[in-house]
Amino acid sequence: MKMTEAPGVNFIQEAVREDLAAGRYTKVITRFPPEPNGYLHIGHAKAICIDFGIAEEFGGLCNLRFDDTNPTKEEQHYIDAIQDGVRWLGFDWGDRLYYASDYFAQMYEWAIQLIRDGKAYVDDQTADEIRENRGTLTEPGKPSPYRDRGVEENLDLFERMQAGEFPNGSRVLRARIDMASPNLNMRDPVMYRILAVPHHRTGDRWKIYPMYDWAHGLEDSIERVSHSLCSIEFQDHRPLYDWFLEQLGIFHPRQIEFARLELEHTVLSKRKLIQLVSGNYVGGWDDPRLPTLAGLRRRGYTPASIRNFCDRIGVSKAHSVVEFALLEHCLRDDLNKTAPRTMAVMRPLKLVLTNYPEGKVEELEADVNPEDPSAGRRKIPFSRELWIEQDDFREDPPKKFYRLSPGREVRLKYAYYITCNEVVKDPGTGEVTELRCMYDPETRGGWVPGGRKVKGTSHWVSAAHAARAEFRLYDRLFTRPNPDEDGQFLSNLNPQSLEKISGFIEAGLAGAPAGARYQFERLGYFCVDPDSSPEAMAFNRSVSLKDTWARIESNLKL
RNA sequence: UGGGGCGUCGUCAAGCGGUAAGACACAGGUCUUUGGAACCUGCAUUCGGAGGUUCGAAUCCUCCCGCCCCAGCCA
16 A cells, blocks of 8 residues: 555545634534434445544544434334444444434424424415425425414414324424425425324324424434534535524534445445345345345455445545445455455366375365464365366366366465376266376475476365355346436346355364355355354355456457 | 536546646556465546636636436425
């Protein structure tokens, strides 16, 4: 890594810095405010990194606040899962765990204040009427017939809304702002709706629930949040956010918006993710092909790699779609330094060393991680019959193919030089079923005293010692970079996004705990899936190693 | 066509009037018991377009073009 990288100050850091310098705020408080109605995904990870990152950078604090203002969609188990996800990502909110629902009483008081000031009114129009009278993008809205109701009547009606006297949806409380505003959000937005349904935290205490625009700024204000960071679609809501705070004359946080993350070949909208899960297009919220935190975690992504990714994509207001390759790079970068190496064969081809004594077993030594000498060495059993990768042999090798072929000598990693003498085929299909080779006893460990070089090195496992294992190979979930480009994202699913194959692992790996990560040499990074057992190990391929040969070969074909 | 926002390399993204950072990707090379990693080299005479201001413009002004968001009693 070069040290020429600029300090990198994004526009939010700049704004916070200025606010502090100007004395507008004395302490930086941010918040991550998920609604507990779904699972966290990598887009949330970006927001989490920004929210907690800004707080930390300026010596402040970040609140974890559940924005639980809509009991029809929210559930306790989402609250648990979200906390688990934030913690896993590596962030700590300490004792700053808050709920919007804890502020409902205060919000109610403030609503009464606005009614008294003539700045809010109860509207008896139906939802359809409200929509029709809101006007359009080019035409102003029409005032509600109830807009000029007297203060006492509004007060009475509002109290009775909360008392449960009216059916759901029959009335709303609206802010009295400007029905002709070019910003639709300012055309007398709804503050409360009647929703006599039990809330997962407040039970049946409330018959009315606050809307986002009314509630969010108040929540921020109550918590003395200095900088309320959110995504770009809330820009149009900022005038309203500010309006409520001004009318109430309470502590006024600053809302700053940034572009949300989009990733190629996947979807990050709650709605689409739900469709994938409930339609059984994937195995669940933690399907390793999903960009959910649970999915990435099961796939083998490390928290550090995701944080690093969020760091590298930067923060701006420009609509951006990041290539998947960057996320993969961040994972490889992390795992290369930390993952223990081991050998596994995904697509086995039998190899017999004809001059190696039958029944003999040697213990050979190998690095656990060549990038990290402190990781030590490990022992691997070697014997006469081995499994190697089918891809490592070509009967008729193309140009630049350095691996094994008839008459050619290659190295078995950490073991011996071998030469292929005979190719055994299935007489029926012509398929290569076995390679018969000779090893050079002088090359033990994979070195040759004189310096005779060999161009290829293959990984292998001893047939007598290896354990069977399942490998789950994942590919992009969608074939198109922008899956919903045609509005038909479900029809753009990649039918080859999951391939399960059976191969061999070093025996010592059986029994490795779920979540354990390894590099299978020359193949990629894998992690133990939770549905493994010592007798039936299953490994998820987190990401492959870069494959130069595959690139050369595909360039040759072009 | 109302309002808001955004347009700098294939993808992100610095740049804040003084003569286009960096990362990923890609291409070539060195090295190598992972065709991995590491290392080296190359990769925007140009910043959506056109005018203008200026000794000097990606940065300032004007007009134009394109993309995104907003008409939930969702957040």
